[in-house]
Amino acid sequence: xxxxxxxxxxxLDTNVLLHDHNCIYQFQDNDIVLPITVLEELxxxxxxNNQINFQAREFVRKLDKLIGDxxxxxxxxxxxxxxxxxxxxxxxxxxxxxxxxxxxIPDHRILAVAAFYAKQNPTHxxxxxxxxxNLRLKAKSIGVLAEDxxxxxxxxxxxxxxxxxxxxxxxxxxxxxxxxxxxIALTDVKVSRTPAANEYFVLQxxxxxxxxxxxxxSKRFISVNKKICYGIKPRNAEQTFSLNALMDKNIxxxxxxGKAGTGKTLMALAAALEQSDLYDQILLARPIIAMxxxxxxFLPGSAEDKINPYMQPLFDNISVIKRHYNEKSNxxxxxDDMLKSGKLIITPLAFIRGRSLSNSFFIxxxxxxxxxxxxxxxxxxxxxxxxxxxxxxxxxxxxxxxDAKSNGLAYMTERMKGQETFAHVNMVxxxxxxxxxxxxxxx
Numbered sequence: 346x347x348x349x350x351x352x353x354x355x356x357l358d359t360n361v362l363l364h365d366h367n368c369i370y371q372f373q374d375n376d377i378v379l380p381i382t383v384l385e386e387l388x389x390x391x392x393x394n395n396q397i398n399f400q401a402r403e404f405v406r407k408l409d410k411l412i413g414d415x416x417x418x419x420x421x422x423x424x425x426x427x428x429x430x431x432x433x434x435x436x437x438x439x440x441x442x443x444x445x446x447x448x449x450i451p452d453h454r455i456l457a458v459a460a461f462y463a464k465q466n467p468t469h470x471x472x473x474x475x476x477x478x479n480l481r482l483k484a485k486s487i488g489v490l491a492e493d494x495x496x497x498x499x500x501x502x503x504x505x506x507x508x509x510x511x512x513x514x515x516x517x518x519x520x521x522x523x524x525x526x527x528x529i530a531l532t533d534v535k536v537s538r539t540p541a542a543n544e545y546f547v548l549q550x551x552x553x554x555x556x557x558x559x560x561x562x563s564k565r566f567i568s569v570n571k572k573i574c575y576g577i578k579p580r581n582a583e584q585t586f587s588l589n590a591l592m593d594k595n596i597x598x599x600x601x602x603g604k605a606g607t608g609k610t611l612m613a614l615a616a617a618l619e620q621s622d623l624y625d626q627i628l629l630a631r632p633i634i635a636m637x638x639x640x641x642x643f644l645p646g647s648a649e650d651k652i653n654p655y656m657q658p659l660f661d662n663i664s665v666i667k668r669h670y671n672e673k674s675n676x677x678x679x680x681d682d683m684l685k686s687g688k689l690i691i692t693p694l695a696f697i698r699g700r701s702l703s704n705s706f707f708i709x710x711x712x713x714x715x716x717x718x719x720x721x722x723x724x725x726x727x728x729x730x731x732x733x734x735x736x737x738x739x740x741x742x743x744x745x746x747x748d749a750k751s752n753g754l755a756y757m758t759e760r761m762k763g764q765e766t767f768a769h770v771n772m773v774x775x776x777x778x779x780x781x782x783x784x785x786x787x788x
Contacts, residue, residue: 353372354375354376354466354472355372355471355472356433357377358455359387359451360475360476361474361476362383363390364400365497366403369430370424372427374426376420378431378458380458381434382435382455387404387405396719399722400718411430416432420432433462435458437461438453439464442457442487445483445486456473459484463489472490472492473489474491474492475491481493497716497751500759502739502755504759507771508582508773509545509547509770511547515548517553519550523568527567528568529565532564534566541561541762542560542561542763542767543559543560543590543596544558545558545586545589545768546559546566547582556569556582558590569586572585572592574592575666576669576670583603583771584608586770587608588612591612592620595765598768599733599767599768599770600735601736602738602758602771603771604738604772604775607772609736609737609772610658610662613736614662614663614666616706618679621683624730624732625703626688627689627690628697628706631694631709632693633693633695656691660691694709701726702731703730704731705728707731707732713747713752713754715752715753715754716744716747717757718753724757737754
């Protein structure tokens with residue numbers, strides 16, 4: 346173990362490595378213990394095309410490069426100002442575990458290793474790190490400290506519950522001048538903090554208000570006007586803000602968050618169709634999260650038949666837009682033509698892995714089900730003149746190892762805030778129907 350009395354011992358569960366293959370370097374000067382069971386489990390995940398398989402392969406490669414030909418029993422250094430990495434063989438279940446957890450399964454073997462190190466190293470705090478809530482509860486029930494992997498958790502989830510910031514105290518004369526000139530200087534508006542680049546505000550006068558976006562370069566609030574995109578007219582301030590960000594070519598990355606029915610995906614698709622002549626391709630993608638314990642192989646039919654149920658919500662949004670036009674209209678026919686020609690593609694997210702996307706308008710739906718590393722992988726595929734839009738509801742996460750603080754959409758939004766090429770809109774008011782809004786608020 347590391348010599349400093351303050352150093353800790355972190356025992357890692359398999360799901361932590363599958364969440365972040367660089368995780369062993371995120372624990373400062375503390376020691377890392379990998380139970381041999383974790384390596385056995387990783388072996389099961391190495392084959393496949395999903396992100397979880399990529400994480401497993403990347404970690405195994407890093408581990409092989411780190412260890413080389415030999416791994417001393419006392420562990421190997423993870424680098425300057427880092428602790429040691431120790432591979433621990435199986436440990437006998439302590440008596441308190443035998444009484445409660447009689448089944449010999451991987452989770453219990455990992456827990457036995459954590460219990461062993463906690464007992465053998467009383468001067469060092471031993472902590473089991475797992476993204477599995479049940480395993481953390483089991484650990485605590487036998488006196489073993491346990492916590493979630495916190496390296497990529499956001500600090501302020503409250504920002505995803507609020508609409509745009511409202512600033513009151515603006516005189517009607519200033520509101521009139523803003524409408525006339527299109528902007529107002531930051532020094533003329535009393536705000537409690539310096540706004541972030543491309544942050545949206547509602548400036549409230551005595552009898553009127555105006556929607557604005559803060560421009561960091563000019564240090565001015567720019568008025569935001571309602572814009573109809575491919576027949577879709579924004580119904581509230583947040584939808585107006587979202588279309589403003591989606592239609593601005595200087596903003597290359599957009600995050601739209603909000604509950605179901607707020608119009609996130611619809612606004613993104615309408616903006617994409619409105620600007621279709623500016624891009625070589627429009628891509629709509631979403632991660633496939635299998636229902637219950639059934640994977641795609643459980644579903645009948647061809648590969649396309651298996652995938653279509655997961656993609657149907659995206660086709661539904663296209664149908665909403667098409668209903669604004671007559672079947673013989675140019676706009677209606679243009680959508681069909683783009684689908685046939687491949688200019689407009691609806692696909693599972695896994696199908697675009699490895700592609701370099703140039704001059705594309707790329708919408709990633711249900712992004713709350715992606716890990717921070719998956720989000721990074723997607724964004725780094727962006728080529729020249731590509732615009733990326735991530736949409737999602739942070740209250741509807743289907744992945745068992747993600748939550749409102751650790752999902753990739755929230756992480757990306759928090760880390761990118763303030764960048765001049767990024768904009769975020771949190772959409773609060775549901776516009777799907779009165780019944781949908783009522784159910785969202787009450788149930």
